[in-house]
Amino acid sequence: MRQLVEVKVKPKSVKNIMNGYPLLAKEAVENSGVTMDEGSILRLVDSSGRYLATAYYGLQNKGIGWVLTRKEQEKIDTTFFVKKISAAVARRKNLYETEDTTAFRVFNGEGDGIGGLIIDYYDGFYVVNWYSEGMYSFREAVYQALGEVAEVRGLYEKLRFNTNGQYVEQDDYVSGEHGEFPLIVSENGMKYAVDLNDGAMTGIxxxxxxxxxxxxxxxxxxxxxxxxxxxxxxxxxxxxxxxxxxxxxxxxxxxxxxxxxxxxxxxxxxxxxxxxxxxxxxxxxxxxxxxxxxxxxxxxxxxxxxxxxxxxxxxxxxxxxxxxxxxxxxxxxxxxxxxxxxxxxxxxxxxxxxxxxxxxxxxxxxxxxxxxxxxxxxxxxxxxxxxxxxxxxxxxxx
Incomplete structure (x- = not known):
């Protein structure tokens, strides 16, 4: 069961949240003494208890979490991720249809509505980058949503949220087709060799x-x-x-x-x-x-x-x-x-x-x-x- 915590936003930060600022900074919230788990859902309220937004708790180098929605009744579930990823894919329609470019970004974190989540496309393969353990706790819902929205040839992931500043060495393969690397992708008619299972970088x-x-x-x-x-x-x-x-x-x-x-x-x-x-x-x-x-x-x-x-x-x-x-x-x-x-x-x-x-x-x-x-x-x-x-x-x- 995911933890739900009500968090008070300090008066000087309320306007930023209401105006659409996506990052939840540590100094923006009052320290209530409540211990929060990575991935906890945060109900952000002002000093009078008025609802502002819903966020998730995820420690990373920019802050303690990201705002997910400003609709009080919206649930953070697979349907939520389907909606966000669908909108992002639709915004890249031209890139999907461009024959001379087969590598690009599909989902760009806070720019597409979910800070801490990056998804890149490499000729049918998808690489999901997780920038906080909090967002990683939504892994199953995100992968289910991506599979519903896009035709995923093969899926790889990069974990970038460890605290010592070093990349987590692991097998990055998740599901689908195992890529044969180097995978050759196109960019404006040029070819580039990439490896989706070779540490933090892919080659481009x-x-x-x-x-x-x-x-x-x-x-x-x-x-x-x-x-x-x-x-x-x-x-x-x-x-x-x-x-x-x-x-x-x-x-x-x-x-x-x-x-x-x-x-x-x-x-x-x-x-x-x-x-x-x-x-x-x-x-x-x-x-x-x-x-x-x-x-x-x-x-x-x-x-x-x-x-x-x-x-x-x-x-x-x-x-x-x-x-x-x-x-x-x-x-x-x-x-x-x-x-x-x-x-x-x-x-x-x-x-x-x-x-x-x-x-x-x-x-x-x-x-x-x-x-x-x-x-x-x-x-x-x-x-x-x-x-x-x-x-x-x-x-x-x-």
Whole structure:
């Protein structure tokens, strides 16, 4: 039997809840001393006991739970999940019908009405990402609902709610067809190899789909392209498709080499004509500067936080320095694709990092285009802070 708890929302947070803010922050509720189980249903009320919303309790890095409905009589059951997932699938109708793209996001957490639940689609296979143990307690209802709404070729899951910050190693297969990996998916006509049962990552970041397309279509022809923090080389593949004369992919992870070779191979691109380096990106910047290497296009998409034996890096404080290092190896008139998925600052703040780097190096620049999350990564209305991705194409005017 699922626990039902009435929780009082502090006066200063009532307006946010009433206006549709989906996150339940710890400081938003009064501490009643009631011990709540993960997945408990919370009846949120104001100080006078007036109903505000229904939420679930689920500890995660953003708060203690998420609002599910503002209809007092609505039950949180399989019917509820069918309704939410059906609406999300309907919003992606165009993507389902697009033949040249077979990998995208089907359900984007709070943007589709259920914080802590992410569902991705890979050519008939579905991957469900659980971001709190509380939401995971609804697992059976969610899987039943997904099966009613969509034709599921095979189902995989990722558990991302453990407390020590490490991914839970497990067999991610749930039901249906066992995938044969690598699974080859399409994105705007390009092919990418993915593995749905290989830890936290699948081999491609779906939120960068439009950025890869822009790189391919507008910025690669006849250019030398450096892809830093390259992971499996998805940007490098896009650049090669766009007519880049050479790509250079740099990532510190040893597995980036075979994974990047694999991505070139599935697209019938000769990886030996490309440059793939397994080394620390910061070391590579120094190496490139010493050897007077210059690139026409540099993709700069670092993790929000990184730590090596030599340095620790945070986009929130170190991005300007990273850009200054990048400028040393960018050709006159070149383009830097500056990207971050750090949700702790917005696009306006990100642009101040860019301006700081160019100002301190006495370099002029022009912003060519900007990107945030693509259309399948739905964000809540009126709450742009949930739109975590920030990408700026910058032309260097030396």
């Amino acid at each position: 970041f779906l939120d960068q789909r439009n950025v890869r397309k822009a790189l391919r279509d507008k910025y690669s022809e006849g250019k030398t392209v450096l892809n830093t923090f390259s992971y499996t080389g998805a940007f490098s593949v896009a650049a090669a498709f766009g007519g880049a004369v050479q790509t250079t992919s740099v990532d510190v992870a040893k597995r980036s080499l075979p994974k990047t070779i694999e991505q070139f191979a599935v697209n019938e691109i000769d990886h030996e004509a490309q440059d793939i380096k397994v080394m620390d990106v910061f070391d590579y910047f120094r190496y490139a500067a010493r050897h007077d290497l210059k690139f026409d296009v540099v993709v700069l998409d670092p993790p929000s936080f990184a730590r090596t034996k030599k340095i620790s890096f945070s986009t929130a404080k170190d991005y300007p320095k990273l850009l200054k290092d990048t400028l040393k190896i960018t050709s006159d008139g070149g383009v830097i694709i500056a990207s971050t998925n750090n949700a702790s600052f917005n696009m306006k703040k990100f642009k101040t990092f860019i301006d700081k780097a160019f100002t301190e190096t006495n370099t002029s620049y022009k912003i060519l285009e900007e990107h945030q999350l693509p259309e399948d990564f739905t964000v809540p209305d009126n709450y742009p802070e949930f739109n975590y991705l920030k990408v700026v194409f910058i032309k260097v005017m030396k």
